[in-house]
Amino acid sequence: MRTDTIAAIATPPGEGGIGIVRVSGEQAFPIAERLFRRRGGSKPLQSHRAYFGVIVDPAAGETLDRALLLPFRAPRSYTGEDVAEFHCHGSPYLLRRVLELVWREGARPAEPGEFTLRAFLNGKLDLAQAEAVADLIRARSEAQLRSALALHEGRLSQQVHALGDELLRLLATVEAHIDFSEEIGELDPHTLIHDLQSLLQRLDALLEGAQAGRILREGARVAIVGRPNVGKSSLLNALLGEERAITTEIPGTTRDTLEESLIVGGVPLVILDTAGLRESADVVEQMGVERARRAAERADLILLVYDLTAPDWDADRALLESLPPHTPKLLVGNKVDAAPKRQQHARSVFPNSVFISALTGTGLDALQEAILTALEVQRVGEETPTLTHQRHIQAVAEAKRALEQTREALRQGYPPDLIAVDLRAAWLALGAITGETADETLVQRIFRDFCIGK
Numbered sequence: 100m101r102t103d104t105i106a107a108i109a110t111p112p113g114e115g116g117i118g119i120v121r122v123s124g125e126q127a128f129p130i131a132e133r134l135f136r137r138r139g140g141s142k143p144l145q146s147h148r149a150y151f152g153v154i155v156d157p158a159a160g161e162t163l164d165r166a167l168l169l170p171f172r173a174p175r176s177y178t179g180e181d182v183a184e185f186h187c188h189g190s191p192y193l194l195r196r197v198l199e200l201v202w203r204e205g206a207r208p209a210e211p212g213e214f215t216l217r218a219f220l221n222g223k224l225d226l227a228q229a230e231a232v233a234d235l236i237r238a239r240s241e242a243q244l245r246s247a248l249a250l251h252e253g254r255l256s257q258q259v260h261a262l263g264d265e266l267l268r269l270l271a272t273v274e275a276h277i278d279f280s281e282e283i284g285e286l287d288p289h290t291l292i293h294d295l296q297s298l299l300q301r302l303d304a305l306l307e308g309a310q311a312g313r314i315l316r317e318g319a320r321v322a323i324v325g326r327p328n329v330g331k332s333s334l335l336n337a338l339l340g341e342e343r344a345i346t347t348e349i350p351g352t353t354r355d356t357l358e359e360s361l362i363v364g365g366v367p368l369v370i371l372d373t374a375g376l377r378e379s380a381d382v383v384e385q386m387g388v389e390r391a392r393r394a395a396e397r398a399d400l401i402l403l404v405y406d407l408t409a410p411d412w413d414a415d416r417a418l419l420e421s422l423p424p425h426t427p428k429l430l431v432g433n434k435v436d437a438a439p440k441r442q443q444h445a446r447s448v449f450p451n452s453v454f455i456s457a458l459t460g461t462g463l464d465a466l467q468e469a470i471l472t473a474l475e476v477q478r479v480g481e482e483t484p485t486l487t488h489q490r491h492i493q494a495v496a497e498a499k500r501a502l503e504q505t506r507e508a509l510r511q512g513y514p515p516d517l518i519a520v521d522l523r524a525a526w527l528a529l530g531a532i533t534g535e536t537a538d539e540t541l542v543q544r545i546f547r548d549f550c551i552g553k
C-alpha cells in the first residue's frame with residue numbers, strides 16, 4: 100500500500116468561480132497546516148469543517164489567495180486517506196502556484212484517476228463503482244446520468260455479490276465432496292443442477308437489458324447508408340437541425356464518413372453519414388464507399404435511405420441484401436414531399452418503410468421514434484438496465500458460459516474436482532466486475548481512462 104502524498108487540481112482547466120487543489124495522503128494535514136493561515140491556527144484541524152483563511156508561501160512570506168480549507172480525516176474521506184482540499188479562486192495561474200507549493204511541501208503530482216484508485220484500494224468503492232465515477236463525470240443525458248448513479252450506488256455490485264456468494268456456497272459443497280467423499284457420500288447432481296438453473300436465470304435476466312444498457316452509456320452508432328443522391332447528408336443535417344454535411348444534386352459529394360452526436364429521447368446517438376454506395380471509377384469515391392461499408396459493419400443500427408423521386412428498386416434491394424445481416428435496419432423512403440404518391444408502391448417493396456422529407460422535416464419525429472424502437476431503448480424512462488459496460492457484459496457472459504459448462508459436466512457425471520474448476524471459473528469471471536478477482540493489469544487499465552484530479 101502506497102502512503103506517499105499526492106496532489107492535483109481537481110477542477111477543470113480554465114477560469115472558474117472556484118478552483119480546487121486536492122491533496123491526499125499522510126502529509127495532507129501537515130502540508131495544509133504549513134500553507135494555510137486561519138484564525139485559531141494553534142488548534143489542530145478538525146475533520147469535515149470548512150476553514151476560511153489565506154494560503155501563504157511560507158518561504159517567501161507571500162499571500163497567494165484568500166481561500167477555504169476542507170480537511171477530511173481518514174478513513175472518512177474520498178480516498179480513505181487524510182484529504183485536504185483548498186478551495187481557491189478559479190484562476191489557472193493561481194491554482195498552479197498553489198499546487199506547486201503543495202508539491203514543494205512534500206506531495207507529488209497525482210496520476211490520472213489516482214484519487215479514485217486509492218479509494219478503490221482502501222475499499223471505499225469497488226471497481227464497478229469506480230467506473231461509475233467516470234460515467235458520472237461524462238454523463239451527457241438523463242439516461243446516462245441515471246445509469247451512472249445506479250452503478251455508483253452499487254446496484255450491479257450488490258447483485259454480483261449475491262451471485263458470487265451463491266457460487267461460493269456451491270463451490271464449498273462440491274469441494275467437500277473432493278476432500279471427504281468417503282464420509283459424505285456421492286455428489287448429488289440433481290440439486291446442484293437445480294441451483295445452477297436458478298443462477299443461470301439470474302444471469303440471463305441481467306444480460307437481457309445489456310445491449311440497451313451499453314447503448315445508453317456509449318451512445319448508439321447509427322449509420323446512414325444508401326445510393327448516391329438519395330438524401331443521406333440532408334437527413335443527417337435534418338436530424339441535427341443544422342447544416343453539417345454538404346448536400347448537392349451531384350452524386351458522390353460525400354466521400355468520407357462524417358460522425359455527429361445528438362441526443363434523441365434521452366439516448367445519445369452517433370450518426371454516421373456515409374458516401375453513397377455504388378460502383379465508382381473514382382479512387383477517392385471508392386475509398387469513401389469502402390468506409391461506408393465499414394461504418395455499416397460497426398453500426399448498432401443502419402438507416403437505409405432510398406429516393407422516392409428516383410427509385411431503383413432492384414438496386415436498393417441488392418443494397419439491402421449486401422448489408423450486415425444481423426444488424427437492425429430501418430428503411431427510410433426520402434423526398435416524400437416531391438413524390439407523395441410513390442409511398443404505396445414503396446410499401447409493397449419495402450413494407451416497413453418510414454417516409455420522410457429531409458427537406459421539409461416531414462416524418463422526422465416518426466423516424467426518431469422508430470430509431471429508439473429498433474435500438475430497444477424506447478423505455479428509457481421506466482427502468483435503467485443494470486449492465487451498461489461492455490466489460491461487465493463480457494464478464495457476465497463468461498460466467499454464464501462457465502456455469503453452462505458446469506451443468507453439462509454434472510450431467511455427464513464428471514468428478515467433483517472437474518466440476519469445481521468450472522464453478523471457480525464462473526466466480527472468477529463475476530468477481531472481475533467488482534474487482535474482487537481483478538488482476539493489477541485490469542485495474543490499471545480502468546484507471547488509466549480517468550482524468551487527473553479524479
Ligand SMILES: Nc1nc2c(ncn2[C@@H]2O[C@H](COP(=O)(O)OP(=O)(O)O)[C@@H](O)[C@H]2O)c(=O)[nH]1
Pocket residue numbers: 325326327328329330331332333334345346347348349350351352353375433434435436437455456457458459
Ligand atoms: N425534394 C427533396 N429533395 C431532397 C430531399 N432530401 C434531399 N434532397 C435533395 O437531394 C439531393 C441530394 O441530397 P444529399 O443529401 O446530398 O444526398 P446524399 O448523396 O445521399 O448525401 C440534394 O439536391 C438535396 O437537396 C427531400 O426530402 N426532398
Ligand SMILES: [Mg+2]
Pocket residue numbers: 331332333344345346352353373374375
Ligand atoms: Mg452525402
